[in-house]
Amino acid sequence: MSGDLTRLTAHAMAVALRSGETSSADLAAAHLGRIEAEDHGLHAWLAVDPPAVLAAAREADAALARARAEGPAALAALHPLHGVPVALKDLVSVRGMQCTAGSRILEGYRAPYDAHVTERLRAAGAVILGKTNMDEFAMGSSTEHSAYGPTSNPWDLDRVPGGSSGGSAAAVAAFETPLALGTDTGGSIRQPGSLCGIVGMKPTYGRVSRYGIVAYASSLDQVGPFARDVRDAAALLHAIAGRDARDSTSAPVPVPDGLLHLPASDDEAAAGLRGLRLGLPREYFVEGTEAGTEARLREAVAVLEASGAHVDEVSLPHTDYGLAAYYIVAPAEASANLARYDGIRYGLSVRVGDVLGDYLATRGRGFGPEAKRRIMLGTYALSAGYYEAFYGKAQKVRTLIKGDFDAVWASGVDAIVAPTSPTVAWKLGAKLDDPVAMYLSDACTLPVNMAGLPGVSIPAGLSDGLPVGLQLIGRPWSELDLLRIARGYEGITATAAWRTVEPHGLAELRAVGCPTPTERAAALGAGDR
Amino acid sequence: MASLSRGDVEHVAHLARLGLTDDEVERLQGQLNHILDQYAKLTALDTDAIAPTAQTIELESILRDDEPRPSFSVDQALANAPETHEGRVVVAAILGGD
Numbered sequence: 001m002s003g004d005l006t007r008l009t010a011h012a013m014a015v016a017l018r019s020g021e022t023s024s025a026d027l028a029a030a031h032l033g034r035i036e037a038e039d040h041g042l043h044a045w046l047a048v049d050p051p052a053v054l055a056a057a058r059e060a061d062a063a064l065a066r067a068r069a070e071g072p073a074a075l076a077a078l079h080p081l082h083g084v085p086v087a088l089k090d091l092v093s094v095r096g097m098q099c100t101a102g103s104r105i106l107e108g109y110r111a112p113y114d115a116h117v118t119e120r121l122r123a124a125g126a127v128i129l130g131k132t133n134m135d136e137f138a139m140g141s142s143t144e145h146s147a148y149g150p151t152s153n154p155w156d157l158d159r160v161p162g163g164s165s166g167g168s169a170a171a172v173a174a175f176e177t178p179l180a181l182g183t184d185t186g187g188s189i190r191q192p193g194s195l196c197g198i199v200g201m202k203p204t205y206g207r208v209s210r211y212g213i214v215a216y217a218s219s220l221d222q223v224g225p226f227a228r229d230v231r232d233a234a235a236l237l238h239a240i241a242g243r244d245a246r247d248s249t250s251a252p253v254p255v256p257d258g259l260l261h262l263p264a265s266d267d268e269a270a271a272g273l274r275g276l277r278l279g280l281p282r283e284y285f286v287e288g289t290e291a292g293t294e295a296r297l298r299e300a301v302a303v304l305e306a307s308g309a310h311v312d313e314v315s316l317p318h319t320d321y322g323l324a325a326y327y328i329v330a331p332a333e334a335s336a337n338l339a340r341y342d343g344i345r346y347g348l349s350v351r352v353g354d355v356l357g358d359y360l361a362t363r364g365r366g367f368g369p370e371a372k373r374r375i376m377l378g379t380y381a382l383s384a385g386y387y388e389a390f391y392g393k394a395q396k397v398r399t400l401i402k403g404d405f406d407a408v409w410a411s412g413v414d415a416i417v418a419p420t421s422p423t424v425a426w427k428l429g430a431k432l433d434d435p436v437a438m439y440l441s442d443a444c445t446l447p448v449n450m451a452g453l454p455g456v457s458i459p460a461g462l463s464d465g466l467p468v469g470l471q472l473i474g475r476p477w478s479e480l481d482l483l484r485i486a487r488g489y490e491g492i493t494a495t496a497a498w499r500t501v502e503p504h505g506l507a508e509l510r511a512v513g514c515p516t517p518t519e520r521a522a523a524l525g526a527g528d529r
Numbered sequence: 530m531a532s533l534s535r536g537d538v539e540h541v542a543h544l545a546r547l548g549l550t551d552d553e554v555e556r557l558q559g560q561l562n563h564i565l566d567q568y569a570k571l572t573a574l575d576t577d578a579i580a581p582t583a584q585t586i587e588l589e590s591i592l593r594d595d596e597p598r599p600s601f602s603v604d605q606a607l608a609n610a611p612e613t614h615e616g617r618v619v620v621a622a623i624l625g626g627d
Contacts, residue, residue, distance in 0.1 A: 109609050110608065112601060112605050112608060113601075204586075205584075205585050205586055206586040206588065219583060219584050219585075245593050248588075248591040248593075249584070249586065249588065249591075251588060318574075320570070321570060321571060321574060324567050324568050324570050325571065327564065327567070327568075328568065335545060339545075339546075342546075344610070344611070344618060345609065345610055346609030346610060347609070347611075349612070351611075351621065353621060354621050354622075355620065355621045355622075355623055356546075357621075358621055359546040359548075360546060360547065360548030361548050363545075363546055363547050364547055364548025364549060364550075367547070372547060372549070372553070372557070373557065373560060373561070373564075375545050375547060376538070376541055376542065376547070376557060377561060377564060379541050379544050379545040380533070380537075380561070383541065383544060393571050393572075393576060394571070395581030395582055395583060396576035396579040396581050396582075397574060397576065397579075398581070398582040399579050399581060400576070400579060402582055402585060435563075435564065436563060436564060436567060451585060452585025452586060453585075476586070
């Protein structure tokens, strides 16, 4: 097949694999080649094992050849992801591979088993390309809290890709992989998706099994897809979703096959918007929302209305309390989850001679600044005398936040449209000295986690040359409906001029001697303390 | 709302089994107090009549059959351990004496 294979969508790869125009080995080699040549200046990846990738791709090719010999029915039975490369955030367990969660404390650890989503991807025939960079234990909004150095944004290499799944988002945006998995606890898929100009979805809590995923805040964490278009994101969600007995919070809710059959035609997709009732929450234009972000959002709303959707202002009155409640619930759960890193059974171990001393030294050296902040916050919020005032209070506020959404659904609204992030991508280091400013970047995404709802961020244009994301929020289990709306918006904006603009950093990544993100951050005076 | 003293920070760090340097304790004291200030907003909200939400999906008491299944071998389970001895994990002595 002529042309650059890395520019294809996953669904185009699926067609080319079935027709024999390309092979999984060729797709793997093309992506490995791009990573090898260009990731020096991006640092989206923490681990890539080319021989293992090529071996998996050849296996996928062998299965394809068998199916082709059997006939059209066997070929059609293959999952759309068969033979397609997928990246995994480095907190998804892959047997025998590293799983650092971006932390020093898991340096050298090798996962002894596959996560449920890894098993599902293998069963679908997908080829696991490698592990991507992330904020330590998924705590952060910029990927600068990785113990292994920051990742750059492909749109401007001096800027952050968002976080915590910044490596996955940057890799997809820079054509280093067509698909990636991330996790989203307070916005960690949607916000980097927005900042990198790609599609990122957080499914309903319970939609995807968390078995084999390094835990951050267990009542909020969900695994979800990144892709360059809506159909690809839907296919990846289809591959990983569904009940797993090993995660008792994974729900026995059927996964609709419609995720594999979103309209290919832009016109058909756009026609589906007619008559929809969408809500625009007035509280989501939070303090600090940039004018360019608000302008793109208002334009997107106008385009949706012109396509026959009704957009009405709605109110989610407790939004303003979401941030404070989240930063009690999430650190509290994190402090409990991270208690397991004791330097005894696995991971970093600093031995000073007594058990307590070993704990203090191992954890003091193994955790970075943001993990320490959240462990401290959580431990304090759960400690004797403060539990009710903090954790108890935050759980009640959580009820109010969820109630806000329930009232909107009860009023007949099909989905909520909102900004994903109040701002576009910022410069490396710009928010590192001010944790509260960093936390504010998740103000529009974290209420969705608190309420357990599905949300998707899709590209909605540029502001000063940087991507702006449109967030769609739905009722529990409404992923298919949300992705149909997202596909509709994609359809009506298919010919928009901004869709032809490529990430500005791509050319620079190809240049010899392109600085690493760590070098850029140092030049910008960034330092995490 | 509560304000953390240096002693409070050291106490919480001990509860969390985090060995912190003096510099870290000092920085954390400032940062944690700044974050706790943001929590003050919640006290304005009357939640006396509100039930807490611990999880959002309507699943309760999920059980599965208690059937034996294959698990790790001892070697697999110990493969990541920093120090092992005769199929066991080595830990520093908890009680005094030899």
